[in-house]
Amino acid sequence: MRLSISISICGVCSSISSLECCTEFFTMTYYFDALPLHPQPEHFESLTSYLMRLAEVNGISSIDGLSALCFPRQDRRITRDIADYPPTSFDQLTIVGACNEEILRTTTFFHLTSKFGRSTLPQPTSRFLSGCMSQYLRYCPVCFTEQQVRYYLLSWRFLMVTYCYKHKCRLLEVCGHCGELIPLFTSPFKLGSCPKCQLDLQLCAADLVVDDAELERVAHIHNDIVFLLTPHLWEVDSGSIIRHIGRGFAYVRQKKRLTAVEVANQIGVTLTVVEGIERGDSQGRGATLQSYLKYAHYLCLGLREIFSGAINSPAPVSTTSLPLCPFCQQSHYVTRCGYNRSGSQRYKCQGCHRSFTALGKAHEVKRRTS
Numbered sequence: 001m002r003l004s005i006s007i008s009i010c011g012v013c014s015s016i017s018s019l020e021c022c023t024e025f026f027t028m029t030y031y032f033d034a035l036p037l038h039p040q041p042e043h044f045e046s047l048t049s050y051l052m053r054l055a056e057v058n059g060i061s062s063i064d065g066l067s068a069l070c071f072p073r074q075d076r077r078i079t080r081d082i083a084d085y086p087p088t089s090f091d092q093l094t095i096v097g098a099c100n101e102e103i104l105r106t107t108t109f110f111h112l113t114s115k116f117g118r119s120t121l122p123q124p125t126s127r128f129l130s131g132c133m134s135q136y137l138r139y140c141p142v143c144f145t146e147q148q149v150r151y152y153l154l155s156w157r158f159l160m161v162t163y164c165y166k167h168k169c170r171l172l173e174v175c176g177h178c179g180e181l182i183p184l185f186t187s188p189f190k191l192g193s194c195p196k197c198q199l200d201l202q203l204c205a206a207d208l209v210v211d212d213a214e215l216e217r218v219a220h221i222h223n224d225i226v227f228l229l230t231p232h233l234w235e236v237d238s239g240s241i242i243r244h245i246g247r248g249f250a251y252v253r254q255k256k257r258l259t260a261v262e263v264a265n266q267i268g269v270t271l272t273v274v275e276g277i278e279r280g281d282s283q284g285r286g287a288t289l290q291s292y293l294k295y296a297h298y299l300c301l302g303l304r305e306i307f308s309g310a311i312n313s314p315a316p317v318s319t320t321s322l323p324l325c326p327f328c329q330q331s332h333y334v335t336r337c338g339y340n341r342s343g344s345q346r347y348k349c350q351g352c353h354r355s356f357t358a359l360g361k362a363h364e365v366k367r368r369t370s
Helices: 047-057 063-070 076-080 101-105 110-115 122-128 141-146 212-229 233-255 260-267 271-279 289-298 303-312 360-369
Strands: 003-010 025-032 334-339 345-349 354-357
Touching: 047 063, 063 076, 110 122, 110 212, 110 233, 212 303, 233 271, 233 303, 260 271, 260 289, 271 289, 289 303
Parallel strands: none
Antiparallel strands: 003 025, 334 345, 345 354
């Protein structure tokens, strides 16, 4: 496998650069297995941060240039709007960054959505996380002072994470120098500096948390987010886990003598959403991560606690067996998704994103013989 890097030699000023500096130029192409410098993602670093850092150390100064190298098969407008959701493909990034796909997935929300049995494609992931994600950079300036390599944490994207757990200070949402919002992914690539005023973000002042109750709340949220972003082997069986979690929600609700209608009214969602959570319905669009968080908070529970209880429970969830997907031959990610006009149950595989009817062939044979 080869990577092509274009070097432009200007016909007017005879300078060499990776971009067009004048109107007259010609291009020579060289081939390498990877970029000259290919640092690996830091622990819990976001994909947008990693891409900017990769571009910065290799002297790539435009998003279009980075897109042409890392994602040559997709429209460059998609790269410009990248926001840490799992891409449909990492394309050439695994080659130019000399980084395997499993590591790159940890820079996205892939493992979070997998835990809930949801599709890991960009748009479904965006819908599932709606209301929980900041569209701009949020950061801890104290973290920057301690980092040997400047990078942005994926956990900073979550709106419920209002403080830095490590340094007990409030996350900043704008540049502390000019007050401007900071885009997640922008060029020129210079991590830790405001793209508007060019000043260092580590010099910005952040408010400290002094309330013990607030610190405890921050700790619980931090633990939940770290747990959700961390890869776990049981994610391949998340369909049964999420159904078990739903029953756990229903059990605690009933133990507190609450009705599903009361919970829905208190947390500001529809009854359908509450019922979907308790059924472990990973197909419905209504039960977003925000809905799960609201429900767990209302019951005074943490998501990490709920997942751990479902995983470690000695009594497995008794569920009706689901058919194998005829396309990828597995049932772990198969969910029910309504009925045909004839009344036949339809299923959808979250693994290959295809729909099917389990008894389709049997019905077809019956029609031929009748």
